Structure formats: structure tokens, C-alpha cells
Amino acid sequence: MTDDAETDGSDGAESTGRTRRHGTLVDWFDWGETPFDRARARTEPVLLSLSAPWCVACEEMDEEVFSDPMLAAHVGEGFVPIRVDADRHPRVRERYNMGGFPSTVFTTPDGEVMTGATYLGADGFRGILDSVRETWAAKGVEAGRIPRALQDPDPPVGRVDAGIEAHMVEQVAEAFDEEFGGWGERAKFPLARTVEFALKRDRDRATRTLEAIQTHLQDTYDGGFYRFAENRDWARPHREKLLDENAALLRAFASGYLYTGTDSYRETAERTVDYLTTTLWNGDAFAGSQAGGDYYTLEATEREDADAPHVDATAFADRNGLAAEALLRVGALTDAEAPRRYAERALDHVLETLVEDGVVSHFDAPESESGLLLDHARLLAGLTTAVQVTGEARYLDSAVAVADELASLRAPEGAFYDGPLEGEGLLTRPLRPLESNVEAADALLDLAYLTGEGDGQYREWAADALSAFAGAADRMGAEVAGYAAACARHHYDPLVVETPPAGSDLHRAALRVADHEKVVVPGDRETAVVVRGGERSAPAETPAELGERVASADQPSLT
Structure with missing residues (x-):
């Protein structure tokens, strides 16, 4: 990773890793060695601000808090401020996310967490600054802590058997919202993989959820799906549109059409394909996201004269892998040429620009990390699906190369770490994300059969990754039904x-x-x-x- 500043045209930015973004008055450092070395040298705490290009609340906090001259001055006087784009630094996101974006985190010079919050207004931020100053003066580095998920306890290893799927079938039924559809008592997330699990095992609840998503999260004018809804009845949607979540829902609606033949599911999938291949197509591959905002509350005629929200054109390896997989599935079911053509173009672009000797870079920039689990797992899923749909040997060769690199991420008990155990702050702490392990296991199972080695190395890696979490399977809820689906594929x-x-x-x-x-x-x-x-x-x-x-x-x- 590099500490060079982004060239955003701002005045007053230093050339040693500091930059002013979004018009704020804080001179931010980029993530890297420089700010942590500075914090250690000055014996000052770190202010870590995690934002995302699609996040409206992040822009609001920039305007209200970080553009306030007094607050910016207070930050500069006693803290080393670092701004992190959460999409571009997924390992930082997973270790420092406070439950949403923006995430405002105060750490020791070694990156241990002192305290944190999500969105803060001016008064709230002023208060937490004062509190952190007092804590730092009283305790210093002793005020930092390692989050439990990063303390590397013994993993809950267990046996993958039929009981995992049976337990999840019960959870999907018990947690279902019979009145409004979907799963959850407060906020409603679409949970695409849970929908797919239920389509095969609890079809009525799955289709009722697809219909709720169609009604409440689908943008019927510009296309695509919003991220989630704040309320149980799917009201107050957060209108950001992320490529990975749209790809997952595209796959879910394609699966819905596969099982039921319902035309509305096919039509929803086709509209989503149109959105991905127009608004989110950057000319070479799929863009990472489109921001939310009041634009989406306008009537259709009003939108025609308004500027659509910003699209982050960055092509991320993981998200393009997911998009390619979903598009290939749609094309296979409908015989439409466009989904397959765009999927192949995206895969080819990623392979040409982000993959070298099987090692995948997250995106095309000098500061991009390489060898991350989510990139390898999701690109592998796109490649194995391409083999199944196109039969092209070049995709199989690429899939084998990408899969083989996963060996470097295997923990002793068989789960996969999210990336190399190196970097600043908590990046040296191991993390075994369940979702990415499931995605890797699923893709490895596919690859085992595509290579004609159904009982070979890839099958063993998948089994080890799944069994690493099986000891906690009886405590898992409907939101991770994809784990049970992968276990069923392996067991049966x-x-x-x-x-x-x-x-x-x-x-x-x-x-x-x-x-x-x-x-x-x-x-x-x-x-x-x-x-x-x-x-x-x-x-x-x-x-x-x-x-x-x-x-x-x-x-x-x-x-």
C-alpha cells in the first residue's frame, strides 16, 4: 500500500499522505504506515474515519462536522486523522466498522480501539473528542482494546451433517415475518442467500419475500435495488445501490424464476440486468456502487430534469465476480445474449487487469491490496459459473489458478483468513469471516466437480472451511442460511x-x-x-x- 495522497484537486494538501476530501477542513492521512508512525512519534491517538462513496450520511458528517473550523482545528491539535474508503479497504472495514457508515473510531497509535460510533453530529463529535482526550490522558495506550472477534479464540470446529440444514429450515420458519415478509423484527435486509435457501426448502416464505423486495426495494424507474429498509414493514429504505447486493438479488430473482416460472421474477431480473449494464457499466466492467439521496424520492417526471446520484466507477474484483455469476445464470435461463456478453467482458477485464499468476488484486490502483479472501472467493464463483455456462477451458484454467492461491489463507483448523496477516493496526490480527468462507467453499465444491476431482483437494478445502464453523451451527440464525446450504451441498x-x-x-x-x-x-x-x-x-x-x-x-x- 502507498501513502501517497489522492489527487483530488484540493488546495493545501500535503504530499506525504495527507489530503482534504469532500471539502472538509481536516487534513486527512491515507491508510498506511505514515499516520501510525506519526501517532507513535507524537504519542497521540488516531481518529479513523470510515466512509464510502455511496454513503449520504458520510457526506452529511463531512459537511456538519469535518467542515467546522473549530472542530477541524481540535482534530488537528490532538489527533492523527485517517480517512479510509471502506469499499477500497475491506480488511480495515471488517475490523473497525462500528455497525454502519460513517464509522468514527478512536484508536491508540498501534490501532487498538478506544471507542467509536457511527454518525455523529457536531455536538456529539465534540463530546467524544473531549472524552477521548480525558481517557488518553488518564490511561494512554492502556485504553485500547482488541475486539473479541480478533482475539483469535479456538474456532467452533464441528461435524458437517444433515442437522445443520434441518436447524436452518426451522430458523427460516421461526424468524419469518408473517405479516410483512422477510426476516427481521426491525430493519429489513433483503438477505438474498436466505431467499435462495428458502426457495429450495420453504418456497412460500421465499416467494413472499421476493414480492416484498419487488414492492419496497426495487427502483422501478431507474432500475436496481436499494440497500435495505429501516422499518419492519419495509418503510424508509436506504436508497444506496451497491453492485454486490444488486448482483446477489439478481441471482435470487433468477433462482425464483428457475423454481416457479413466475414472469414477474424474470422481468425483475431483466430490469436489473439493464441497470447493471447501463448505469453501473464503466466501459470495461461493472462499477462498484451508486450513491443514495433525495433524487430517488422524486416522481419520474421530476427525475428527468435532475442529476442522478454519483456512481463510483471503480471495478472491484469481488463485486464483478458476483455480477458475472448472476448475469450468466440469467442468460442461461432466458437465452438472452446480453447478460452473458457483459459477464464475459467483466470477467475478462478482471483477469487481464487484476489477476497475476492466480493472485487477485482488489481493484486497479497502486494502493490496492492483493490476495484477499473475498476477491478470490467471489471471482472463483464467477469463473466456475462461466465454465458451466460457456464450457470455455480458459475460465477453468483461471479458476484453478485463483483457487490454488487460497492455500496461503488457510488457518490451522481449515477456515480461510480474510487476507494476509500484515499491515497496520489490527490488520495483523486474524479474521475468519463466515460469509466469505461460505462463498469460497461453495465455489470450491463447484470446481471439484468441474475438474473431475469430486473427492480431491478442492472438496477437502471446502469441507474444512465449513467444519471450522459447524460447532456453532446450532446458534446460527436465518441471516446466514447460505452456510447451511453449503453444508447440505457438501453432506449430500x-x-x-x-x-x-x-x-x-x-x-x-x-x-x-x-x-x-x-x-x-x-x-x-x-x-x-x-x-x-x-x-x-x-x-x-x-x-x-x-x-x-x-x-x-x-x-x-x-x-
């Missing part, structure tokens, strides 16, 4: 369909088999074979015969 083995080359009638029929957790393996053969738990079906010569083979395969179901 996914439905595998070996087909003739991509584009054949049997291959297209296999992609449309109503099981979004299946693996389709196109190859040089004339018939299709269904494989489940090591048992191979008789060859199928027509799509109708393939349907019969799938129907007779042993597919465990808890519904």
Missing part, C-alpha cells in the same frame, strides 16, 4: 449433470434443471448423465429423458 453431494458441449440442447436443459445448487459439467460427450452421491444415471439422449433422470435421482429434501 450436489446434483451434478454431465452434458454434451455447451450450447447443445442437453446442456441448455441441464442449466434449467430446477436446482440452483447443482453443478453442470459440459464436456465432449453425446449424452447427459445425472450424478448424485456417486450414483450415475443411465445416459439421457433428449431433454425429456434428462428430466426423467433428474426426477429419479436421490435428492434429499426437508420440505
Whole structure:
């Protein structure tokens, strides 16, 4: 990482890692060695401000707090201020996020957390400045602490068995909001992976949630989905549009169409494809996000004369992997060429600019980190889906190279760390994020079958990553249903369909088999074979015969 300042045209910025952003009066350092060295040399605490380009509240805090001359002066007198773009520094985000953005965090010169909050107005910020000064004067570095998640306790290793899926089926039913749909008693997040889990095992609750998302979080004018709603009844949506969340919902609506054939799900997916390939297309790949704001509360005719919110054009490896996966799934179900074409262009751009010898960079800039779990896991998912849909060997070769690099992130018990254990502050502390481990395990399972090594190394890595969390499975709630889905794929083995080359009638029929957790393996053969738990079906010569083979395969179901 570099400490060079961003060139944003601001006056008065220093050339040693400090920059003024968003018109604030605080001279911010970029994340890196320089500010922490300065804090240690001056024996001063660090003010860490995490923001995101899509975050309206971040802009509001910049205007109200960090543009106040007195408050900016107070910051400069006793603190070393660091501004971090949370999208560009995911490891910093995961260790210092206070539960939302902006996150305002005070740390010791070594990065240990003293206190923090999310949005603060001028009075609240003034009060926390005074409090931190007093604490620092009284305790110094002893005031810092290591968050529990980073204290590296023994992981909850356990056995991956059928009980994990059964427990989650119960959780999905018990936590469901029967009145408004979705899961949660306060804020409503769309929980795309929970929707997909339920589509296969609790279809009524899944479809009711898809309908609530359509009604409350879908932007029917400009396209795309808002991030979440503050209230249980889906009211007061936060209108930011993030590529990863839109990609996840695109996949969920494609899965909804796969299982039900409901035209409205297909139409919602198609509108989302239009949004991704227009507003969020930067010419080479998919942009990271679009900001929220009052623009989205305008009537359609008023929007025509208003400026749309800012789009952060940065192409992130992980988000493009997710987008490619979702677009390829839509194209496979609808025979539309555009989703597949854009997915391939995005994957090719990422492979050309962000991947070297299997190591993935987060985005294309000198300060970008490389070798992060979320980039490898999500790009791997996009590549394995590309193999299943296109049959192209180059995607399989790239998938193997990207997967092999995960070996460097494996912890002793088998889970994956979120990245290299290096950097400033808490970055040297290990973190094993559940969601990224699940995504890695799912993609590795796909790769195991695509390489013809269903019981090989990739399957073992997936099993180890899942078992590292299995000891806590009985305490998991509906929001992490994707973990249970991955465990079920491993325990029962996914439905595998070996087909003739991509584009054949049997291959297209296999992609449309109503099981979004299946693996389709196109190859040089004339018939299709269904494989489940090591048992191979008789060859199928027509799509109708393939349907019969799938129907007779042993597919465990808890519904």
C-alpha cells in the first residue's frame, strides 16, 4: 500500500499522505504506515474515519462536522486523522466498522480501539473528542482494546451433517415475518442467500419475500435495488445501490424464476440486468456502487430534469465476480445474449487487469491490496459459473489458478483468513469471516466437480472451511442460511449433470434443471448423465429423458 495522497484537486494538501476530501477542513492521512508512525512519534491517538462513496450520511458528517473550523482545528491539535474508503479497504472495514457508515473510531497509535460510533453530529463529535482526550490522558495506550472477534479464540470446529440444514429450515420458519415478509423484527435486509435457501426448502416464505423486495426495494424507474429498509414493514429504505447486493438479488430473482416460472421474477431480473449494464457499466466492467439521496424520492417526471446520484466507477474484483455469476445464470435461463456478453467482458477485464499468476488484486490502483479472501472467493464463483455456462477451458484454467492461491489463507483448523496477516493496526490480527468462507467453499465444491476431482483437494478445502464453523451451527440464525446450504451441498453431494458441449440442447436443459445448487459439467460427450452421491444415471439422449433422470435421482429434501 502507498501513502501517497489522492489527487483530488484540493488546495493545501500535503504530499506525504495527507489530503482534504469532500471539502472538509481536516487534513486527512491515507491508510498506511505514515499516520501510525506519526501517532507513535507524537504519542497521540488516531481518529479513523470510515466512509464510502455511496454513503449520504458520510457526506452529511463531512459537511456538519469535518467542515467546522473549530472542530477541524481540535482534530488537528490532538489527533492523527485517517480517512479510509471502506469499499477500497475491506480488511480495515471488517475490523473497525462500528455497525454502519460513517464509522468514527478512536484508536491508540498501534490501532487498538478506544471507542467509536457511527454518525455523529457536531455536538456529539465534540463530546467524544473531549472524552477521548480525558481517557488518553488518564490511561494512554492502556485504553485500547482488541475486539473479541480478533482475539483469535479456538474456532467452533464441528461435524458437517444433515442437522445443520434441518436447524436452518426451522430458523427460516421461526424468524419469518408473517405479516410483512422477510426476516427481521426491525430493519429489513433483503438477505438474498436466505431467499435462495428458502426457495429450495420453504418456497412460500421465499416467494413472499421476493414480492416484498419487488414492492419496497426495487427502483422501478431507474432500475436496481436499494440497500435495505429501516422499518419492519419495509418503510424508509436506504436508497444506496451497491453492485454486490444488486448482483446477489439478481441471482435470487433468477433462482425464483428457475423454481416457479413466475414472469414477474424474470422481468425483475431483466430490469436489473439493464441497470447493471447501463448505469453501473464503466466501459470495461461493472462499477462498484451508486450513491443514495433525495433524487430517488422524486416522481419520474421530476427525475428527468435532475442529476442522478454519483456512481463510483471503480471495478472491484469481488463485486464483478458476483455480477458475472448472476448475469450468466440469467442468460442461461432466458437465452438472452446480453447478460452473458457483459459477464464475459467483466470477467475478462478482471483477469487481464487484476489477476497475476492466480493472485487477485482488489481493484486497479497502486494502493490496492492483493490476495484477499473475498476477491478470490467471489471471482472463483464467477469463473466456475462461466465454465458451466460457456464450457470455455480458459475460465477453468483461471479458476484453478485463483483457487490454488487460497492455500496461503488457510488457518490451522481449515477456515480461510480474510487476507494476509500484515499491515497496520489490527490488520495483523486474524479474521475468519463466515460469509466469505461460505462463498469460497461453495465455489470450491463447484470446481471439484468441474475438474473431475469430486473427492480431491478442492472438496477437502471446502469441507474444512465449513467444519471450522459447524460447532456453532446450532446458534446460527436465518441471516446466514447460505452456510447451511453449503453444508447440505457438501453432506449430500450436489446434483451434478454431465452434458454434451455447451450450447447443445442437453446442456441448455441441464442449466434449467430446477436446482440452483447443482453443478453442470459440459464436456465432449453425446449424452447427459445425472450424478448424485456417486450414483450415475443411465445416459439421457433428449431433454425429456434428462428430466426423467433428474426426477429419479436421490435428492434429499426437508420440505
